[in-house]
Amino acid sequence: MAGPVLYSTNPWLSHHISRIYRGDSHFVWCGEYFDPHREAGHSPAAMVGYTSSPRMIYEQLYHSVDTEDEHCPLIRGYRKKFQQLAREWLSQGMVTPQQKVEITSLTKKPAWKPWRPVLYIIDRASVAGRLVAVPAGRRAAFGAEFQILDLKPHEFDMIEVRPI
Amino acid sequence: MKIMLPGLDHLDEMARLGLLSRAALALTVGPTNPAAVPSLENEMFLRDRVLAHLRATLGLAEDDDSPEALEKLSDALDVEAEKLVPDTDEEAALRRLSEKCLLTSDQYDLEFNAPLLNIVWGKSAKREQKLARQTVRRPHFETQYGPAGDKPEPDMVSIFARWYKEQKQSFLLFVDGSRYGAVFRVMHIWRIYPDEVTFRPDDGLIDIMRAFAEAYGVEMTQGGVTGKFIEYAKLGPGEPPGGFLPGRPDLLKSGFSRTHPVTGEVELVFSSFIDVARYKASMTRHGA
Numbered sequence: 356m357a358g359p360v361l362y363s364t365n366p367w368l369s370h371h372i373s374r375i376y377r378g379d380s381h382f383v384w385c386g387e388y389f390d391p392h393r394e395a396g397h398s399p400a401a402m403v404g405y406t407s408s409p410r411m412i413y414e415q416l417y418h419s420v421d422t423e424d425e426h427c428p429l430i431r432g433y434r435k436k437f438q439q440l441a442r443e444w445l446s447q448g449m450v451t452p453q454q455k456v457e458i459t460s461l462t463k464k465p466a467w468k469p470w471r472p473v474l475y476i477i478d479r480a481s482v483a484g485r486l487v488a489v490p491a492g493r494r495a496a497f498g499a500e501f502q503i504l505d506l507k508p509h510e511f512d513m514i515e516v517r518p519i
Numbered sequence: 520m521k522i523m524l525p526g527l528d529h530l531d532e533m534a535r536l537g538l539l540s541r542a543a544l545a546l547t548v549g550p551t552n553p554a555a556v557p558s559l560e561n562e563m564f565l566r567d568r569v570l571a572h573l574r575a576t577l578g579l580a581e582d583d584d585s586p587e588a589l590e591k592l593s594d595a596l597d598v599e600a601e602k603l604v605p606d607t608d609e610e611a612a613l614r615r616l617s618e619k620c621l622l623t624s625d626q627y628d629l630e631f632n633a634p635l636l637n638i639v640w641g642k643s644a645k646r647e648q649k650l651a652r653q654t655v656r657r658p659h660f661e662t663q664y665g666p667a668g669d670k671p672e673p674d675m676v677s678i679f680a681r682w683y684k685e686q687k688q689s690f691l692l693f694v695d696g697s698r699y700g701a702v703f704r705v706m707h708i709w710r711i712y713p714d715e716v717t718f719r720p721d722d723g724l725i726d727i728m729r730a731f732a733e734a735y736g737v738e739m740t741q742g743g744v745t746g747k748f749i750e751y752a753k754l755g756p757g758e759p760p761g762g763f764l765p766g767r768p769d770l771l772k773s774g775f776s777r778t779h780p781v782t783g784e785v786e787l788v789f790s791s792f793i794d795v796a797r798y799k800a801s802m803t804r805h806g807a
Contacts, residue, residue: 446537452606460612468623
């Protein structure tokens with residue numbers, strides 16, 4: 356059963372960039388279950404797509420960082436996304452040209468620690484009014500997924516664990 | 520490949536940059552991501568025209584939405600967008616990030632002060648450098664300092680430590696050095712065995728540095744401050760900040776010095792003089 360918290364897995368660099376360049380305002384995708392596929396087969400959790408499971412994302416990132424997997428599609432995707440976001444923020448005047456190139460440099464420098472996973476445990480009550488349900492066509496599967504555009508530091512706890 | 524994008528001439532550079540970036544984001548993370556949502560008048564029309572032009576230029580069919588095709592399109596958009604970015608000096612960016620202590624330890628390029636490390640480690644220096652590399656990449660403890668300014672702190676210094684297990688006894692590898700942009704130049708590598716250096720589990724790196732100096736250092740007076748470990752001192756005129764104390768080639772200075780950019784005074788931080796012979800004897804006893 357869905358509880359009072361929401362879960363979101365992100366690379367540490369996402370948190371770093373949001374904290375430094377976005378005024379500690381975090382955009383996240385999140386779900387009601389950490390490990391939806393451990394829930395009963397008839398529960399709503401079982402309908403969450405495998406690639407949207409916070410646990411699956413966490414484990415994939417963790418093992419890719421641990422084994423320094425150069426071909427990890429998740430990390431390649433994040434790297435590309437942050438570079439595109441930096442350009443978009445520059446175009447909107449949200450970052451300076453110097454900040455844009457700093458973000459790009461952070462993503463380009465060969466390293467693994469920036470991509471290690473962190474798990475956000477989000478207080479659902481404090482974001483209830485700002486929870487955006489992702490439309491069916493944009494979800495990994497039928498199960499519910501949410502976005503929060505402006506998650507604030509006091510609304511979540513961030514933890515790093517070894518995969519179970 | 521040079522690609523001329525049609526229909527964007529009426530937009531200024533930042534508007535074009537935004538359009539191309541949002542188009543690329545729509546392909547990478549999906550059109551519902553808030554950062555991919557159009558913000559210009561007729562943006563979807565312009566976006567479709569740009570994509571159609573890119574598809575034709577790249578030889579992609581109109582209905583080819585395979586992951587490979589979408590990646591080629593987003594790569595091409597990225598290339599075109601990056602041409603509109605006014606500042607691309609990544610070296611300067613890395614220097615700023617280093618000064619603000621915003622790089623992760625594995626983002627530094629490592630260099631070693633070989634002559635200094637050879638004094639302590641001799642033919643084992645390569646082995647210790649390998650351990651130091653691992654320590655910097657995946658430290659258990661780390662402290663980074665930016666520009667000191669007027670603060671009594673080290674200037675652009677990083678300190679890392681990591682525990683290593685050995686059959687007989689574990690040791691803490693302690694690595695310190697100075698940062699120059701994204702380069703971290705290792706100055707000292709010390710193995711610290713807890714049977715000879717006394718510190719508590721919750722001690723910080725500076726406490727451990729002090730305990731190390733208490734174990735292997737000699738009492739000195741520097742800048743009017745006396746002790747085995749001098750946290751901060753300003754040197755008097757003529758006092759040497761060098762690596763060895765004149766007349767005592769058996770003592771190696773550990774710590775950091777800098778010349779204050781305004782006053783010109785030489786300042787020492789975390790300074791100690793280590794009795795190298797005593798330390799080497801300890802390493803031999805520990806089988807290092």
